[in-house]
Amino acid sequence: MKSAKSKQRLNEMRTPARSKQNLVTEKDPVHVYCRLRPMQRDCDACVKIISPTTILMSPPATAISYRNEGAKTMKYTFKEVFPPEANQQEVFDKVALPLVEGLIKGKNGLLFTYGVTGSGKTFTMTGEQQNCGILPRCLNVIFKTINEVQAHKYVFKPDRMNMFDVQTEVEAMLERQQELHKFKTGKKNNSNPDLAMSDSDLTKIEGINEDNQYAVFVTYVEIYNNSVFDLLEDGPPLSKNLPVKIIREDAAHNMYVHGVTEVEIKSAEEAFDAFYLGLKRKRMAHTTLNAESSRSHSVFTIRLVQAPVDEMGEAVIQNKKFLSISQLSLVDLAGSERTNRTKNTGQRLREAGNINKSLMTLRTCMEALRENQINGTNNMVPYRESKITHLFKNFFEGEGQVRMIVCANPRAEDYDETLQVMRFAEMAAEVEVAKPQITDVAATIGLMSGRRKANRLFTTARENIIRPEAKDLELDLGLVYSLGPDFPSLDLNSSQASHIIKELMAHLEMRISRRETLKRSKAIKDERLRSALLELEKDSLEVRSENASLRGQLAAAERRVKALEERLTATETASLTHQRKLTEMTEYTSAIKRELQEKELLLSQNKLDKEKQKKILERRYHHKMAAEHEKAKEIHSEKERLRNAIEEKENRLRIIAEALDRGDNKDVISRQTGDMGAQTSVRDFTPGSTPRALPAHLLTPFSSVPQTRESKDTPASSRRGVAVANPRHRRSLSADGRGWVEHAPNKLVPMGTVMKPSMANSKFVNKLTNVKDIANTKTSKYCLISQEQDTDGELETKLYKGDVVPTCGGGAQVIFNDVEMLKQFSPTRESNHSHRRSGSNCARHSGKRRDTGCSPPQTPSNTSKKQRVDDD
Structure with missing residues (x-):
């Protein structure tokens, strides 16, 4: 559609560069059609048809254009103008049927319906009962054409990246058995069964390639508030809370909706079920100008996949490189509307604003394309400003057929909006799109038709x-x-030998003629192959040169992208570093605040605990003072008792000494002395008291007078004195009341003497196998006990003592700082010559020493040896 002035202006503005470009790549303009809606009531019409391709618009007196430009009429030329009485079949045959034929042959197609709200766009695209529109007729014609050459279900499977994988018949059969069809509803649940037309009303496209297998896939999306939604996604049929999809570019630089549900269709009825499922989810609303107004752009895409069969003509070739994928997108654009007429508010106002913005972006892209093509420039086209233009970017910059149906309402109230629509249609008709190139895949791999x-x-x-x-x-x-049937049977011995020879000759002549025919056919095919190879070589040279230039551009782009990526990486690294520091500082501040609160709580708790402990200590102090007073009284009474007992004992000892001097019976004296010693030991030594040391002359069991001959002849057993027992066990320095660990062997000879240390709160171990025996809070001292014989053959016990010190790793170490040595002498052994001469044999000798460099002198009051050894 072009006016006379626009055509003249376009021819004047063409440049040699554009003419040269047309010689290289053939292009077709966008075909724009106009369809007028019938008038609903008798009133003045502002649009009139003056020819099959031209309309005349006259502004009414109420229009804004009338006040600005006066009663100026405008003529607009289209590819064809459909009057109000035109039926749906006529519109389909003129506009959509060529796109369906191109789809069958492997060409891409795009069809828009554009116009003011209420102008008949949805009616033209969808139709109604028993008067279906373009979309149902396209589906009916496609399945009528490919019905006999359809592939089995799941032979072609979408790979979620806008391509398809080829499966074998066995894999497809397994898929059919495991998965049920998503839209398996049946005819009785069909929303509108009148759209499925009878075979007599359908037009079958001729010239289909019978050596290919075909499969049909459909998708249905809507663009609402500049967001893409999948209308066929799994979920409740009436649910409109669908996730937003994104638009991506595939390996062939075609735009597609990522993650969209692509349904394989085997009949027109299944396609209608899928279409009506999406139609129920499509956003519609009531407005002042239209009872059922579309609030979004809907895109119904039909993708036809075809692949050649193998040389036997049975199965599809298992190579996705030989697939031919073509698509036909049917777009029902939402109508443009003015707020002062619709009086929309709230959500409807926002929807109208997004609709008008997307249509304005479509118009801006068309203007930019027209300027680039007319002036030979390469200015950027703002496809990404709107989802509808971004989705169909490859149609305008790639190959395909683009058709547009401008729907207009001829009533006077819509004149201003209709005038803008006509201006956009005039501009869109000047945009050209490259013609799609069809390649016979089977011929390239040597397969015959x-x-x-x-x-x-x-x-x-x-x-x-x-x-x-x-x-x-x-x-x-x-x-x-x-070359023909098998040779006839030969039996020359029969009477009909001549007849058999004639049949053989006829058969050989037939085979010779068939061979000559095959040779001629082969020569023709060889010549075609040779010419095809020459053309391919020519195309290869052109592609190589173009590829070299594209590689240079790609290398420059990659360098630029790499530099930008490096800058982006550095920026992201710095951002992450700052973010990490900020997080650390925030956590550190929070930790300090928590620690401060905990310390304040601890301080308050410690203060309370101290007050409680102070009260407890005060009570304990008072109780202890009272106990000390009572204990002092008990000690005083015990001292008095012990003093009386000692005096009684001294009196008895004096009596015994006098009896010994008089030479009385020794057995009687020994018995009395033993009884007295037992009584004294039982009576004098009470638990918790410290016994007093006896005089030295009382500890000596024999008289100090010179021995007579009779005394020398007396046996040693008769010369023994009274054994004095002492149950005290705190003479060792080890008995200091701390937590001890006694480490001693199993076979330790017991020492029942006063030298045996008694360690309170001690733990006895034979072998250190667990570190917890030493490394615990209750243990602070360690004692290692060993026994051996000295040079005189006497038993010697050594106590190696030390402090237990905890280590950093959670263990403990022992620092030895003292050694005690204990000896016990036999009372029957004469220690030296001087003792034997003096006759002073000890009844029992025990030795305990701590080396200090010298031994203390012996005293007559104590005949036992005592030594102390200090080893640090």
Whole structure:
């Protein structure tokens, strides 16, 4: 559609660069059609048809254009103008049927319906009962055409990246058994069964490639408030809370909706079920100008996948490189509307603003494309400003067929909006799109046409040849598989030998003629192949040169992208570092605040605990003072008792000494002395008291007078004195009341003497196997006990003592700082000569020493040896 002035202006503005570009790549303009809606009531119309391709617009007196420009009429030219009485079939045949034919042949197509709200766009695209529109008719014609050459379900499977994978028949059968179809509803649940037309009303497209297998996939999306939603996604049928999808670019630089649900369709009824499922989710609303106004742009895409069969004409070639994918997108744009007419508010106002913004972006992209094509420039086209233009970017910059139906309402109230629509249509008609190039994939890999038909004929002949009536069957298999039937049987011994020879000659002549025919056919095919190879070589040279230039551009772009990526990486690293520091500082501040609060709580708790402890200590102090007073009284009474007992004992000892001097009976004296010692030991030594030391002359069991002959002849057993027992066990320095660990061997000879240390709160171990025996809070001292014989053969016990000190790693170490040595002498052994001469044999000798460099002198009051040893 172009006016006369616009055509003249376009020819004047063409440049040599644009003419040269047209010679390289053939382009077709966008075909724009106009359809007028019938008038709903008798009133003045502002649009009139003056020819099959031209309309005349006259502004009414109420229009804004009338006040600005006066009663100026405008003419607009289209590819074709459909009057109000035009039916749906006529519109489909003129506009959509060529796009369906291109879809079958492997071409991409795009069809828009554009206009003011209430102008009949949805009616033209969808239709109504028993008067279906473009979309249902496209589906009916497609399935009528490819019904006999459809592939089985799941032979072609979407790979979620806008491409398809090819599966074998076995894999497809497993898929069909495991997965149910998502839209399996049946005819009785069909929302509108009148859209499925009868076969007599359909137009079948001729010239389909019977050596290919076809599969149809459909998607249905809407663009609402500049966001893309999948209308066929799994979920409740009436649910409109759908996730937002994003638009991406595939490997072939085609735009597609990522993650969209792509449904494989095997009949027109299944396609209608999918379409009506999405139609229920589509956002519609009531406005002042339209009872059912579309609040979003809807895009119904039909993708046709075709692949050649193998040389036997049976299965699809298992190589996705040989796939041919074509698509037809049917777009029902939302109508443009003015707020002062619709009086929209709130959500409806926001929807109208997004609709008008997306349509304005579409117009801006068309203007930029037209300027680039007319002036030969390469200015940026703002496709990304709107989802609808971003989705169909590859149609305007790539290959395909683009059609637009401008729907107009001729009433006077819509004149201003209709005028803007006509101006946009005039500008869009000047945009050109490159023609799609069709490539015969089967010819490129050396496959001949007619493979499937020849296979069917061969299969039929093979099935029928075993029947009895096969002799009368005449079947022409053509030049497909062999030179002819087998040789006839030869039996030259019979009387009909001449007849057999004639049959053989006829058979050989037929085979010779068939061979000559095959040779001629082969020569023709070789010549075609040679010419095709020459063309391919020519195209290869052009592609190589173009590829070299593109590689240079790609290298420059990659360098630029790499530099930007490095800057972006550095910026992200710095941002992450700052973010990490901020997080650390925030955590540190929070930790300090928590620690401060905990310390304040601890201080208050400690203060309370101290007050409680002070009260407890005060009570304990008072109780202890009272106990001390009572204990002092008990000690005083015990001292008095002990003093009386000692005086009584001294009196008895004096009596015994006098009896010994008089030479009385020793047995009686010994018995009395033993009884007295036992009584004294039992009576004098009470638990917790410290016994007093006896005089030295009382500890000596023999008299100090010189011995007589009778005394020398007396046995040693008769000369023994009274053994004095002392139950005290705190003479060792180890008995200091701390937590001790006694480490001693199993076979330790017991020492029942006063030298045996008694360690309170001690733990006795034979072998250190666990570190917890030493490394605990209750243990602070360590004692290692060993026994051996000295040079005189006497038993000697050594106590190696030390402090237990905890280590940093949680263990403990022992620092030895003292050694005690204990000895016990036999009372029957004479220690030296001087003792034997003096006759002063000890009843029992025990030694305990701590080395200090010298030994203390012996005193007559104590005949036992005592030594102390200090080892640090």
